[in-house]
Amino acid sequence: MTRILGILVGLFFCFALSVSLFKGVYAAATDPAAPTAESVFHKHPRELSLASDGAFGRFDKRQLQRGFQVYKEVCSACHSLRLVAFRDLKALGYNDDEVKAIAKGFQVPGLDPATGEVNTRPGLATDYFPKPFANDIAARAANNNAVPPDLSLMTKAREDGQSYVYSLLTGFQPQPAALLKQFPDAKTPPNLHYNPYFPNLNLAMAPPLTAEGQVGYKDGTKATVDQMAQDVAAFLVWTAEPKLDKRKQTGWPVLGFLLFATVLAYLSKKQIWAGKHDAGEASAM
């Protein structure tokens, strides 16, 4: 009885699926999906290799400091970094006094202790990076109706995180003539900027890194646009995963110990089972 019912239910689902499949095939054959500007011109990010890549990779602190400088002098005008506190910057190699000085350079929201009115005060090491806009509405109003996303987790919140950030920052270009020829309706609207690494090709952010030397690196590294993009991508890998170094440093001893313990477990198992697989005796136990 179960089998008969089962076969009937099975036939029902198979029939319903066949209907869907038939209609799908028919639609695909008679009305194939037309290509769109995005499907043709969107590019996969260019690969960015960083010191922190791979199982043995560690952060390059000098690069992180440079990336932080790019964030501070360029990105922070529009993008928040709300999950990162100034005290966290010690991981970049700054000492306590340098961290305090950096924090003091930012104005964070505060309250007037006498009147209780909202004001700003110089940041403390325990403060988090302040948001450039009071709220999303203010951000939208100031940025051509687009909210600049928070950057704390950016490299974990996008496919190919670091490569995406790097490619996007260096990928601004004039709209290709071939695109306009194939898709005349897909012309980049005014106030948007063409970038083939952005999913829908046009984004509200204007090219942020435009000129060599836009940021004056203190360590003598030449601040090319490509270098700045790499550095800020590296910095954003750190903001998204500040415990990356510790994670890998912990991981190797753990794996090493497990390997050792597993070998011991294997030897122990092998001795216990000796003779049981092929020539075990019936009366042993």
Place this chain on the structure above:
Amino acid sequence: MANDQGTAIPDAPAGDLPAAAPLPHDGVRRRDFIHIAAVSAAGIGGLAVVYPLISQMGASADVLAESSTEIDISAIQPGQAIKAVWRKQPVFLRNLTPQEIAKADAVDITTLRDPATLAERTTAGKKNWLITMGVCTHLGCVPLGAGAGEIKGEFGGYFCPCHGSVYDTAARIRKGPAPKNLEVPLHSFTSDTIVKIG
């Protein structure tokens, strides 16, 4: 018979081992060694896992970072006190009157439960600024006496209503169950009107 390991390996309790055909004595020993090593490795691994599981309950990095706070004391008149918050706990900042200072200095400290002079409990040259934790050393209640109109107890300092500990004008324990004087947190004057705690 010599053991290749060169050391004597203790025999494991017989009950833990597979009962199989008897082997030569040293064979049993070497086999034991593998099992003991394997079980020990599992035990060590288990203990190592416990460490993060315990450590996670400790204060997190953001809590530990809240280490100092700065307080403006310019508005506190002699005889007044304010309560501030440091590490999520109350701090009493009190501007002592000359009478209160004299009263504190008049006490023979050898008679005290937790001997200390007012000078030891304040910053040199700022003897009128008595800065203590507002946490009773008995069981952690907040004593009365810092807020306007609160009773200050029979010694004119602080009085803890929970179990009746009484502190004097130097916030020293004088009566009741508390074992210690109110704790003086690490503090420094960054200017005449700003005191930094922590």
Place this chain on the structure above:
Amino acid sequence: MSFPWAQQYVPTSPFMRWMDEKLPLPRLIHGAVGPGFPVPRNLSYFWNFGVLAGVCLVIQILTGVILAMHFAPNAAIAFDSTEHIMRDVNWGWLLRYAHANGASAFFVVVYIHIFRGLFYGSYKAPREMIWLLGVVIYLLMMATGFMGYVLPWGQMSFWGAKVITGLFSAIPIVGTPLQQWLLGGFAPDNAALNRFFSLHFLLPFVIAGVVILHIWALHIPGSSNPTGVAVKQESDTVPFHPYYTAKDGFGLGIFLLVYCAFVFFMPNALGHPDNYIPANPLSTPAHIVPEWYYWPFYAILRAFTSDLVIPFTHIVLVPAKLLGVMAMFSAILLMFFLPWLDTSPVRSGHYRPLFKKFFFFGLIPCVLVLGYCGGAPAAEPFVMISQVAAIYYFAHFLIILPLVSSFERPDPLPFSITEAVLGHDGRARLAPMAAAATTPDAAGIAPAHPA
């Protein structure tokens, strides 16, 4: 319980004797996973996965209870409290990654465990109850995993909650009120997050309870084995301890190596980037997918793209949305009927030539393809491929299995487990001599026998 030759528990000390009288826990353990539980001697490494699933449950409960000490189930701060765990709590990153990847590890292990049962006929008499309880565990796991994924309150969390509760809105008449009841509102918000947290905390303990029943039911007939032949004699079995404790210990080591490689070196490989974006009720992620372990069923859900209509009219018999939801739930629930759909008296797929072909060339590729399509964008050709694969999925369990079990001529079975291991029973009697001739040198240390 089980076999007459099972070793009896004998307390060895006065304390253990006292304990045995007051609370015979050692006796229970002795009979459950100790020397008192005879187990077929021929179990392959596929039989390790039951114990590994239990280990995964323990890992999840342990890390989960700890994460709950730091997590705040409030829509306003859930995302930030998760990041607080990652950034500020001592070893918080390890605990969260262990928990997130632990869920994946649990499903990997359970899927292997299920497919082992499917191939070796572990669902057949006398083990139907073990199978039914196992399906219950699997359903509870799916519910728990789904609600856990909602908790960090990222984009995938939010939209997952919306889409999965949306499944219930397909039910005629009561659907929409039901969805609102599940969410405690019109869209996922604080009410939903809080109840999901509560249930996500509760269900693992329910799972643990059903696991105990699952193991209890296992101890009635004893473990199945790769030949599917029932245990006949003492030589067919070995005591669980030390034989299978040792083998499970080794298997556990391998499992932990793989698991820790993920936790420490690619902790986000199995997650979705969008869940690192805080929930935004106004914007759906471009490519919304559940966690990988739901992909085959998600593909079945999406495979139904056409309403069933009465031909030459526009009267809809069953809308596509309802069909998809019915099919998705049926795809799981049909597992409950498996013992009565496959009526072949032969358990192990090894001795079923036709079944074996359908299993390896039909079912396995079908589920892998469904899984791949479920994770792919809802576009062609993935929809068509998943439609073909879904047809096979239902055909396999509901049509092919019942028919094959009627028409198939199984291969000859070995007389006993001992024979399957040793070639034939005669050789068993020669075994002691053979064993004596072999020098055990497993440790790689020079043989200590002076010969």
